[in-house]
Amino acid sequence: MKYLSEYxxxxxxxxxxxxxxxxxxxxxxxxxVCGGQTHSLVKNGLLNLLPEAIQMIHGPGCPVCVxxxxxIDKAVHLAIERQVILCSFGDMLRVPGSQKSLLEAKALxxxxxxxxxxxxxxxxxxxxxxxxxxxxxxxxxxxxxxNALSVLHAQRAGLRNYSILTSHVLVPPAMEAVIQDExxxxxGFLAAGHVxxxxxxxxxxxxVEKYNIPVVVTGFEPVDLLQGIYMVIKQLESGVNLLENxxxxxxxxxxxxxxxxxxxxxxxxxxxxWRGIGTIPQSGYVLKPALATYDANLKFDIQLEHAAxxxxxxxxxxxxxxxxxxxxxxxxxxxxxxxxLGAPMVSSEGACAAYYHFSQISEVVA
Amino acid sequence: xxxxxIQLQCPLPQLDFDIITLGHGxxxxxxxxxxxxxxxxxxxxxxxxxxxxxxxFELNGKTAFTTDSFVISPIFFPHSxxxxxAVNGTVNDLAMCGAMPKYLSLSFILEEGLRMEEFWxxxxxxxxxxxxxxxxxxxxxxxxxxxxxxxxxxxxTTGIGLVHPQAQTGLQRVQAGDVVFVSGLVASxxxxxxxxxxxxxxxxxxxxxxxxxxxxxxxxxxxxxxxxHLLKDPxxxxxxxxxxxxxxxxxxxxxxxxxxxxxxxxxxxxxxxxGLDPLYVANEGIFLCMxxxxxxxxxxxxxxxxxxxxxxxxxxQVVQAxxxxxxxxxxxGGKRVVNMxxxxxxxxxx
Numbered sequence: 001m002k003y004l005s006e007y008x009x010x011x012x013x014x015x016x017x018x019x020x021x022x023x024x025x026x027x028x029x030x031x032x033v034c035g036g037q038t039h040s041l042v043k044n045g046l047l048n049l050l051p052e053a054i055q056m057i058h059g060p061g062c063p064v065c066v067x068x069x070x071x072i073d074k075a076v077h078l079a080i081e082r083q084v085i086l087c088s089f090g091d092m093l094r095v096p097g098s099q100k101s102l103l104e105a106k107a108l109x110x111x112x113x114x115x116x117x118x119x120x121x122x123x124x125x126x127x128x129x130x131x132x133x134x135x136x137x138x139x140x141x142x143x144x145x146x147n148a149l150s151v152l153h154a155q156r157a158g159l160r161n162y163s164i165l166t167s168h169v170l171v172p173p174a175m176e177a178v179i180q181d182e183x184x185x186x187x188g189f190l191a192a193g194h195v196x197x198x199x200x201x202x203x204x205x206x207x208v209e210k211y212n213i214p215v216v217v218t219g220f221e222p223v224d225l226l227q228g229i230y231m232v233i234k235q236l237e238s239g240v241n242l243l244e245n246x247x248x249x250x251x252x253x254x255x256x257x258x259x260x261x262x263x264x265x266x267x268x269x270x271x272x273x274w275r276g277i278g279t280i281p282q283s284g285y286v287l288k289p290a291l292a293t294y295d296a297n298l299k300f301d302i303q304l305e306h307a308a309x310x311x312x313x314x315x316x317x318x319x320x321x322x323x324x325x326x327x328x329x330x331x332x333x334x335x336x337x338x339x340x341l342g343a344p345m346v347s348s349e350g351a352c353a354a355y356y357h358f359s360q361i362s363e364v365v366a
Numbered sequence: 367x368x369x370x371x372i373q374l375q376c377p378l379p380q381l382d383f384d385i386i387t388l389g390h391g392x393x394x395x396x397x398x399x400x401x402x403x404x405x406x407x408x409x410x411x412x413x414x415x416x417x418x419x420x421x422x423f424e425l426n427g428k429t430a431f432t433t434d435s436f437v438i439s440p441i442f443f444p445h446s447x448x449x450x451x452a453v454n455g456t457v458n459d460l461a462m463c464g465a466m467p468k469y470l471s472l473s474f475i476l477e478e479g480l481r482m483e484e485f486w487x488x489x490x491x492x493x494x495x496x497x498x499x500x501x502x503x504x505x506x507x508x509x510x511x512x513x514x515x516x517x518x519x520x521x522x523t524t525g526i527g528l529v530h531p532q533a534q535t536g537l538q539r540v541q542a543g544d545v546v547f548v549s550g551l552v553a554s555x556x557x558x559x560x561x562x563x564x565x566x567x568x569x570x571x572x573x574x575x576x577x578x579x580x581x582x583x584x585x586x587x588x589x590x591x592x593x594x595h596l597l598k599d600p601x602x603x604x605x606x607x608x609x610x611x612x613x614x615x616x617x618x619x620x621x622x623x624x625x626x627x628x629x630x631x632x633x634x635x636x637x638x639x640x641g642l643d644p645l646y647v648a649n650e651g652i653f654l655c656m657x658x659x660x661x662x663x664x665x666x667x668x669x670x671x672x673x674x675x676x677x678x679x680x681x682x683q684v685v686q687a688x689x690x691x692x693x694x695x696x697x698x699g700g701k702r703v704v705n706m707x708x709x710x711x712x713x714x715x716x
Contacts, residue, residue, distance in 0.1 A: 045700015337708040
């Protein structure tokens with residue numbers, strides 16, 4: 001557990017908490033962009049150790065949560081009606097579509113597989129030449145390189161029965177959309193460490209400059225998060241707006257050049273719909289036209305009605321940081337991880353599920 | 367792998383088929399052949415040898431009775447297989463009742479096409495596990511289902527055992543102040559199984575910790591008797607599920623201390639990589655016990671002196687506060703509620 005245990009050291013945590021209390025003179029609202037960070041803040045009980053003046057706002061960085069309803073419906077349709085082998089990362093399976101989740105499709109006999117890597121899906125396509133294999137390519141920049149690589153591998157192997165159902169989203173445009181939202185009150189950002197490991201930090205400089213807002217690229221362990229929060233508060237208290245890198249043990253300014261090259265080879269940037277938020281321009285990836293044969297959206301002509309979201313779910317407001325999960329009237333009542341109304345209650349990175357699973361003792365629903 | 371010495375002594379018998387067919391469950395000649403040359407021979411004992419419809423025996427004293435079904439996939443996993451699990455699982459359920467296992471029933475549902483040598487290896491593992499645990503299979507059944515209607519082999523075992531005269535365990539005996547112990551490393555079994563499943567290859571050699579626990583339970587009951595308030599094996603759903611059940615059913619709170627929960631480093635790392643919480647991962651060869659506070663120190667010493675309890679730790683206590691909730695004190699000083707697991711744990715995207 002080296003490189004993890006050092007960042008969970010109770011003494012170092014206590015020191016950072018003390019320092020944060022020392023430098024905080026005013027209330028500040030800071031958004032942690034990534035759902036993994038939200039999960040860690042809540043799981044480790046960090047929120048109640050911070051000064052009351054510091055409000056953490058949980059950002060839209062949960063890929064499962066922002067995958068549009070109609071794409072989940074498409075995945076379910078492909079699995080049940082078209083009888084493809086539908087491969088997905090695990091936490092996508094429980095997300096409710098308008099009719100069914102992939103887990104329910106599986107229970108009904110559809111061939112739905114949980115994989116850890118899209119390259120396993122390519123292998124499945126090789127082993128099952130008479131079946132279509134579709135990988136549900138969900139995620140931020142973090143999962144894009146592996147998903148891109150799977151397409152290149154399929155192409156190299158001359159496979160005609162492999163395709164990906166893409167729902168790739170990008171972090172910087174989402175951060176800009178959050179800043180521009182009229183209800184937004186965010187004063188500083190913890191940018192997502194994993195995304196920056198791939199993409200580098202340079203993409204965030206224009207945001208800092210344009211909107212005069214501090215951005216600190218931050219990791220996921222307790223010490224990482226507290227150090228990131230400390231760095232943002234320090235900037236805010238001294239009135240400067242800089243791009244800083246707390247997660248420098250993994251994140252280089254230019255990112256991972258090999259991974260970026262694979263992404264560029266396979267994907268191009270497109271407008272993308274975010275569940276609960278709406279369409280954000282230039283905020284996603286789509287396969288390049290030359291690779292269109294690997295695009296499940298084009299390969300399978302699927303005409304499904306766009307189903308409406310649950311009226312009671314405030315996922316959009318939660319994802320933009322306007323509301324906290326427990327401020328939803330259905331939180332822990334109609335909406336639980338067993339009967340989710342919206343995606344943030346499903347994914348382990350979703351703010352609602354994080355609150356439900358790890359919430360403060362007094363806040364827990366009996 | 368089962369005990370190699372026994373395997374060499376018990377080569378696969380000459381049967382007319384090298385796979386299980388529907389005929390092996392028909393009740394006719396093939397069934398007979400499978401039983402006579404296989405099951406009966408391997409598991410032979412006085413009661414089973416009578417080949418009767420059921421076993422007839424006498425038991426004197428308070429008796430515990432339990433059943434469990436085993437549908438694990440894959441059926442073979444590092445250093446063990448479904449056969450050993452089927453014996454130990456039921457033996458341990460009896461042990462958690464404070465009972466010493468005596469007799470088992472054994473039912474197979476085999477899928478057509480199962481290779482005979484695989485069935486043989488499972489049978490041998492059952493025999494070894496029975497010998498280790500000191501129990502006898504005295505009755506059983508074998509059915510075969512069509513290819514695709516099962517998953518190689520399903521096993522049900524039912525067990526009966528005599529309750530230790532000093533045992534007074536039960537939910538009604540749990541009280542605030544009780545100390546919570548776990549007898550060994552958590553999450554080892556679940557992670558070992560997961561490491562075998564499609565696409566997951568860890569470099570380290572993770573093993574299931576399946577083992578019979580009744581001898582450890584007997585030693586502890588001999589010494590501490592009614593001061594042991596509850597025994598539970600945290601199998602499916604892990605520590606989180608069992609502790610939540612106890613909190614819910616007793617109306618008491620349970621406080622857990624994360625830094626005391628014993629976990630092998632490689633298991634912890636695997637959980638990190640897979641995005642799983644070890645509190646929710648299945649265990650096999652460990653048990654939880656709730657013990658009166660005044661004997662806790664002596665109990666800890668005694669438990670740790672047992673081979674099954676070398677890694678035992680005091681992981682928490684029963685409290686009046688936060689009724690029906692399990693609250694974890696995180697290693698860094700925060701607190702959080704540990705909820706009942708919801709369905710299976712699903713691995714995270716990133």
